[in-house]
Amino acid sequence: MSTSRESDLYDCIVIGAGVQGSFTAYSLSKRGQRTLLLEQFVLPHTRGSSHGQSRIIRKAYEQDFYTRMMEECYGLWAELEREGGVTLYRQTGLLVMGPEHSDSFTQMKSTLLQSEVPTVSLTPEDFSSHVPQMLLVPGDGAIVDVTAGVLYADRALRTAQDMFKKFGGVVRDQEKVVDITPGPVVTVTTSARSYRARSVVITAGPWANRLLAPTGLQLPLEVVKINVCYWKEKTPGTYNVKNRFPCFLLTEGEQGEDHIYGLPSNEYPGLVKICLHTGSPTDPDHRDRQTDRSDVDILSRFVSRCVPGLEPEPAIVESCMYTLTPDSHFVLDFHPRHRNIVIGAGFSGHGFKFGPLIGKILCELSLGEVPTHDLSPFRIRRFQGQTRSAL
Ligand SMILES: Cc1cc2nc3c(=O)[nH]c(=O)nc-3n(C[C@H](O)[C@H](O)[C@H](O)COP(=O)(O)OP(=O)(O)OC[C@H]3O[C@@H](n4cnc5c(N)ncnc54)[C@H](O)[C@@H]3O)c2cc1C
Structure with a gap:
């Protein structure tokens, strides 16, 4: 292994x-910082949480701080679109459904209305003319x-990495x-050599605690495997954007159907992605050893009841991982003992849409600036008693 040289000081x-x-590196290099982005696998890869062709972007959240963050984030996505051409x-819109008087549905609805997000409320009578491809559960x-x-x-990730390289x-x-x-x-040692930097940002997804171990910190993170299911249309073309099929989210449902979400047919013609927002614990290095499919059974029942134009057995099942915090909120903070080590972790299955903003915030933290958003929901100290010293 070669030793580090002065030219390796980032x-x-x-x-x-x-x-x-990728977005943190992009933000840093855009601001003139000499930045190195390290990745354990050959890029692009499908072994973490960011692969695949589609993710939902939305302002609909129970917590208004996420809705406020998304106000800025849409602008940052548009900026990257312009830069990358x-x-x-x-x-497509996002149809939010759930028991009308449940906490989760009423909270999401009230955040949307109070934040003045453009919305359309659908009565049970309106529903079938707006979304004829689905059935609304009574109540x-x-x-x-x-x-x-x-x-x-995939394209977003590639564009962020390309622009990062373009900025040096x-x-x-x-x-x-x-x-x-x-x-x-900080000295960072890889399988190939050592590098040095004035600051380090750890954005290792499901491997975050492995990376944090040598720094003496363990966060209360749980890694779960998600079965990414694609369902075949009975009549091709029914569930695509041309037919105005929106993204959808069920906040609560019967028999474990909490937080089911779906997207219009996109990556595979004639197939529609519908997943359950939960999975079974896994070791990120041995993801495929986790073979639990109880979520697929729950989804099959939901599809046959509420999405009648789809075959009720998935045609394709792919794998992805979530890294969950106990409250499902992110970790965006300094390392408690080393202020020049910044941590972005625990995106709990809903972090993609925030990518450009997370990158901006982690960049601000690593530069020692006051972040442009209130980070109190994302601080490590909220886990008091749940963090461990790994030394
Ligand atoms: C099925 C599924 C659907 C989702 N849908 C949505 C959605 O609709 N909307 C939304 O907003 N979010 C969604 N998400 C969540 C979102 O995709 C994740 O929150 C996000 O991708 C997390 O990104 P990350 O960079 O933290 O982790 P990752 O993508 O896992 O990146 C971490 C990287 O660190 C690398 N790494 C780890 N250890 C090392 C090491 N020792 N050395 C070098 N490199 C290392 C890994 O190889 C990996 O590339 C979904 C996630 C899944 C799984």
């Missing part, structure tokens, strides 16, 4: 080239977040970080 090293690391977002309410849509995820950033893939030595200058 302003910042970002560890992990998923959506959050690409289309990354397609507006459920329905409201559409008009601003929502689909992000072209360096990407080294197939270099696994095996050690981090904190200090005024």
